[in-house]
Amino acid sequence: MAPLGYDDHTTGHERRHTRRAVLTGLAAAGALGAAGCARVATASTTNGGELLDRLRAQGVVRLGIAGEIPFGYIDKDGRLTGEAPELARAVFKRLGVDRVQPVPTEFGSLIPGLNSQQFDVVAAGMYVTPDRCRQVIFADPDYQMLDSFVVRKGNPKGLRTFKDAVAKKAKCAIGTGYAQIQHAVEAGYKESDILIVPDQVAGLNAVEAGRVDFFAGTAVTVRQVVAKSAKAEAIKPFVPVVDGKPHVDGGAFAFRPTETKLRDAFNAQLKKLRESGELERILRPFGFTKAEMTTLTTKELCGG
Structure with a gap:
């Protein structure tokens, strides 16, 4: 959206x-x-x-x-x-x-x-x-609402959470103004290292093209955008961290x-x-x- x-x-x-x-x-x-x-x-x-x-x-x-x-x-x-x-x-x-x-x-x-x-x-x-x-x-x-990621089919990097993604140095895309920007930064990403895209469709395209390893959004948004994709899938929803606490x-x-x-x-x-x-x-x-x-x-x- x-x-x-x-x-x-x-x-x-x-x-x-x-x-x-x-x-x-x-x-x-x-x-x-x-x-x-x-x-x-x-x-x-x-x-x-x-x-x-x-x-x-x-x-x-x-x-x-x-x-x-x-x-x-x-x-x-x-x-x-x-x-x-x-x-x-x-x-x-x-x-x-x-x-x-x-x-x-x-x-x-x-x-x-x-x-x-x-x-x-x-x-x-x-x-x-x-x-x-x-x-x-x-x-x-x-x-x-929980968070989720769009990843390439098979989830080749085995991504499960933002903290996991940081540890694996995964390239990240998030939509403009999305709450997940804050979640990613709290996990250890620099905001300047996040690819900011207009929406979830642009995020899906970035994952499919290999420009990033994942796109972050809400679980509902992610499930919807990958529904017709032959190259991407959604990971299991997870609880993000806000102010150092699960939220x-x-x-x-x-x-x-x-x-x-x-x-x-x-x-x-x-x-x-x-x-x-x-x-x-x-x-x-x-x-x-x-x-x-x-x-x-x-x-x-x-x-x-």
Whole structure:
């Protein structure tokens, strides 16, 4: 996924979510997005249960998305899809809201757009971080994410982790703004020695052409990009190191800080979907597997 819609103003921990994005079909969704924004002026600031009541009365919830495959995007037929929008459809239908409407924006505009009421909820697979927890409230994570590598068929260097790659002096490629840049540097790479490429497709090409030994990305991204490759494969996902400690990220829906009742109602339905196995079924078409299912809590990821 090309690095569009990045959270450009962030560094360090916050950059962990500047993941690969393709703003596919935003032009097709422009009218919908504009319609969603046009109603902002009439949408009152809500608290308690008022927003959920209003959404039920309207029969539609506006979702902030950032055009990121596989998290939330408009497909080539102009249809809203992705792991977060499809999960939103399932949860909000159970809450009595039958329709979802996309409001496309850049990733860095999601939280400001939410808090200025341009949409009702962020449905973009957003990583839960302490800094974001000071700006919005999150539902429980609906997935967790590990790192993985694209390597040549047979994994000739036997690469398993960044530390392993450093020891074997493997040449590395990573996408612009990817969290894996930090992970690689923490393992011992010099950032100047990392080949920075536009996206995972460019990373795959670099591996296939022998310019690098591996391309690093999230497990879902890596699995998707090698699916049709005859020359490359994905290694087993692994836990990266952040600030010297093993770290697993989790993605979740975000709500305005006043909307605790809506968030809690969302969580209750999410829990039922997780326990029934329906959550995994919803996310599976977008490359998520049992390994991405999680018991992480927002409290853990927010830093207690």
